[in-house]
Amino acid sequence: MSAEDFGFLLALLLNGASIGLMYALIALGFVLVYKATDAINFAQGEFVMMAGLVAAAVLGPDGTWLIVAILVTLAVMIGFGFGLERVVLRPLLGRPVVAVIMATIGLAAMLRGLTPIVFGSATQGVPLPIGDEPIEIGPASLPPIQVLGAVVAILFFLAFSWFFKKSRMGVAMRAVADNQQVAQAMGINVERYFAIAWAMTGVVSALGGIIWGSMLGVDIQLALVGLKVFPVVILGGLDSIGGALLGGVIVGVVESLAAGYLDPYVGGGTKDFAPYVLMILVLMVRPYGIFGRRQIERV
Amino acid sequence: MLSINNIEVVYDRVILVLRGVSIDVHDGAITTLLGANGAGKTTTLKAISGVLRSERGEVTKGTIHFGERRIDGMRANEVTRLGLAQVFEGRRVFEHLTTEENLIAGGHVQSGGAVKQGIDMVYTYFPRLRERRSQQAGYLSGGEQQMLAIGRALMSRPRIVLLDEPSLGLAPRLVEEIFGIVGRLVKQEKLSVLLVEQNAAMALAVARHGYVMENGRIVLEGPADKLRDNSDVKEFYLGLNEGGARKSYHDTKHYKRRKRWLH
Numbered sequence: 361m362s363a364e365d366f367g368f369l370l371a372l373l374l375n376g377a378s379i380g381l382m383y384a385l386i387a388l389g390f391v392l393v394y395k396a397t398d399a400i401n402f403a404q405g406e407f408v409m410m411a412g413l414v415a416a417a418v419l420g421p422d423g424t425w426l427i428v429a430i431l432v433t434l435a436v437m438i439g440f441g442f443g444l445e446r447v448v449l450r451p452l453l454g455r456p457v458v459a460v461i462m463a464t465i466g467l468a469a470m471l472r473g474l475t476p477i478v479f480g481s482a483t484q485g486v487p488l489p490i491g492d493e494p495i496e497i498g499p500a501s502l503p504p505i506q507v508l509g510a511v512v513a514i515l516f517f518l519a520f521s522w523f524f525k526k527s528r529m530g531v532a533m534r535a536v537a538d539n540q541q542v543a544q545a546m547g548i549n550v551e552r553y554f555a556i557a558w559a560m561t562g563v564v565s566a567l568g569g570i571i572w573g574s575m576l577g578v579d580i581q582l583a584l585v586g587l588k589v590f591p592v593v594i595l596g597g598l599d600s601i602g603g604a605l606l607g608g609v610i611v612g613v614v615e616s617l618a619a620g621y622l623d624p625y626v627g628g629g630t631k632d633f634a635p636y637v638l639m640i641l642v643l644m645v646r647p648y649g650i651f652g653r654r655q656i657e658r659v
Numbered sequence: 660m661l662s663i664n665n666i667e668v669v670y671d672r673v674i675l676v677l678r679g680v681s682i683d684v685h686d687g688a689i690t691t692l693l694g695a696n697g698a699g700k701t702t703t704l705k706a707i708s709g710v711l712r713s714e715r716g717e718v719t720k721g722t723i724h725f726g727e728r729r730i731d732g733m734r735a736n737e738v739t740r741l742g743l744a745q746v747f748e749g750r751r752v753f754e755h756l757t758t759e760e761n762l763i764a765g766g767h768v769q770s771g772g773a774v775k776q777g778i779d780m781v782y783t784y785f786p787r788l789r790e791r792r793s794q795q796a797g798y799l800s801g802g803e804q805q806m807l808a809i810g811r812a813l814m815s816r817p818r819i820v821l822l823d824e825p826s827l828g829l830a831p832r833l834v835e836e837i838f839g840i841v842g843r844l845v846k847q848e849k850l851s852v853l854l855v856e857q858n859a860a861m862a863l864a865v866a867r868h869g870y871v872m873e874n875g876r877i878v879l880e881g882p883a884d885k886l887r888d889n890s891d892v893k894e895f896y897l898g899l900n901e902g903g904a905r906k907s908y909h910d911t912k913h914y915k916r917r918k919r920w921l922h
Contacts, residue, residue, distance in 0.1 A: 454713065454715075528763055528767070528771070528774070531756065531760050531763045531764050532764055532767050534753070534755065534756055534760070534764075535753050535756060535760075535761075535764035535767075537755075538753040538754060538755050538756060539751060539753060540713070541710050541713050541714075541735075542747060542751045542753070543753075543764065544710060544713065544734070544735040544736050545708055545709075545710050545735050545736075545739060545744070545745050545747070546736075546739060546764055546765050546767050546768075546811070546814075546815065547736045547739035547740055547767045547768035547815055548736055548764070548767050549736050550736070
C-alpha cells in the first residue's frame with residue numbers, strides 16, 4: 361500500500377469516526393429510554409428534527425443569540441420529554457410494549473405533520489460561530505462542525521457513564537430497568553424515573569438537533585438521521601451506552617469506507633445500505649448486539 | 660405494629676383470592692404465615708407492601724394499619740418510606756447490578772451517609788456479600804442471592820420486614836445459616852418479621868406466633884409452640900404422626916383424614 365493510499369484510508373476512517381460519534385449521540389437518546397423504560401422510541405429522529413427547528417427559530421439567520429438558543433432548545437426538549445411521558449406514555453404503563461411502540465410511531469408522524477405548520481417548511485440554517493475552515497488532522501481535513509459534534513458526543517458519553525455507574529440516581533435508574541416491581545418496593549418512584557429518562561433523551565436530542573441541523577440544515581428531512589439509530593443500537597446492543605458509542609463509530613466508518621472504496625465501482629449509494637448489511641450479519645452472530653445485556657441464566 | 664384486619668383481595672376486578680384475612684405482626688419478633696402453594700400467602704404480603712397494584716390486584720375490603728397509619732391503597736414506594744420492606748419470593752435481585760449497587764438501590768430512601776453505614780451493617784451480618792461486592796448479582800449462588808435480597812431490604816432501615824420463602828431452593832445448611840442471621844437481626848436490630856414459609860418446621864422453630872392459611876383464609880392461629888403440638892399441623896405441615904414420630908411412607912395408610920379445622 362503506498363503512502364498515498366494509506367493516507368486516503370486514514371482520512372476515510374477519521375471522517376467516518378467523527379460522523380459516527382454524531383450518530384452515537386442521537387442513538388444515546390434512544391438507549392436511555394430503552395434502558396429505563398423498555399420502550400422503543402421510533403420518534404428519536406423527529407425529536408432531533410424538532411430540536412433543530414426550535415434552535416433555528418431562536419437563532420435567526422445571523423446566529424446572534426447562540427447561548428439563548430441553546431438554553432431555549434434544551435428547555436423546550438426537556439419539557440417535551442417530561443410532558444410526553446406524563447400525557448402519552450404513563451397511561452400506557454403496564455400495557456404491552458407494542459402499545460408504546462405504536463404510540464411513538466404515531467408521535468413521529470404527528471411531529472412530521474405539525475412542525476412545518478409551526479416553523480414553516482423552508483430549510484433553515486443553524487449558524488454556529490465556528491467558521492468553515494476545515495480542520496486538518498493528519499491526512500484528513502474535517503469540517504469544524506464534525507469535530508465539534510464528535511467532541512460533544514464524547515463529553516456526553518463520559519457524563520452518562522459516570523451518571524449510571526457512580527451516582528445513586530443512575531443506579532436507581534438501572535434498578536428500575538432491571539425490575540420495575542422490585543425497584544418500587546425499594547422506595548423508588550418508578551414513574552418519576554421514567555420521566556427523567558425521557559427528559560434526558562430531550563437533552564441529547566437538543567444537542568443532536570443543533571449539531572446535525574448546523575451540518576445539514578433543518579427541515580423535515582433532518583428526521584431521517586433517526587433511521588441511522590437502528591443499525592447503531594442493534595450493533596452496540598439496545599441498552600448499552602458504551603455499545604451506542606462503538607456502534608455509532610462502526611456505522612460511521614463502514615459508511616465512509618463504502619463511500620470511498622465501493623462507490624467508484626458501482627456509481628455511488630453504497631454508504632446508505634452498508635450499515636444495514638453489517639447489522640444483519642451481526643444479528644446472526646450476536647442477537648443481543650456487541651455489548652447488549654445478555655439474559656443471565658444460572659444453571 | 661402491623662395489623663391486617665379482615666382484608667379481601669381481588670385480582671382483575673373479578674378473581675377473589677383473599678377472604679377475610681386478619682393478621683397481627685408482633686413487635687420485635689417473627690410471626691409466620693404457613694400454608695400450601697396457592698393458599699394466598701404471597702398475595703397477603705403483596706397486599707401489605709403495596710406491590711399488588713402493579714399486578715392489577717386490589718384490597719377491596721378491610722384495612723391494613725402500620726402503626727397508626729393506614730397503608731392499604733398506598734403505593735409501594737411510599738409504604739417503603741414508612742419503614743416496611745419486602746424480600747421477594749425467589750430472591751429477585753437486580754441481576755445486572757453488582758452486589759453493592761443492589762444495596763445502594765435498596766437504600767434509595769436513605770441519605771448518602773446512611774447508605775454507607777447500611778452497607779457496612781449488611782456486610783457485618785453477611786460477610787460473604789463483602790467478598791462478592793463488585794460481582795454482578797445475577798451470577799451469585801442461590802444462597803448469596805438470598806442474603807443479598809435480605810440485605811437489600813435492610814438498606815431502607817425498616818422496622819418491619821416481609822420475608823417471602825427464604826428457604827426456597829436452598830440447601831438445608833444454608834437455610835439454617837440464613838435463619839440464624841434473621842434471628843440475630845430480630846434481636847439486635849429490633850426488627851419485626853412476617854415470615855412466609857413452606858418449611859413449617861423451620862418457621863415454627865424461630866417464630867413466636869403463627870398463622871395457617873388455606874384457600875385464601877386463615878384457618879388456624881396461635882403461639883408457635885402450640886401450633887407445633889397441633890395434630891393437624893403435625894400431620895399436614897410437619898410430616899409427623901400423632902405420636903410425634905417421623906411419618907414413613909411405608910406404613911402410611913392412604914386414607915384421607917379430615918382436617919379438624921374444616922369441620
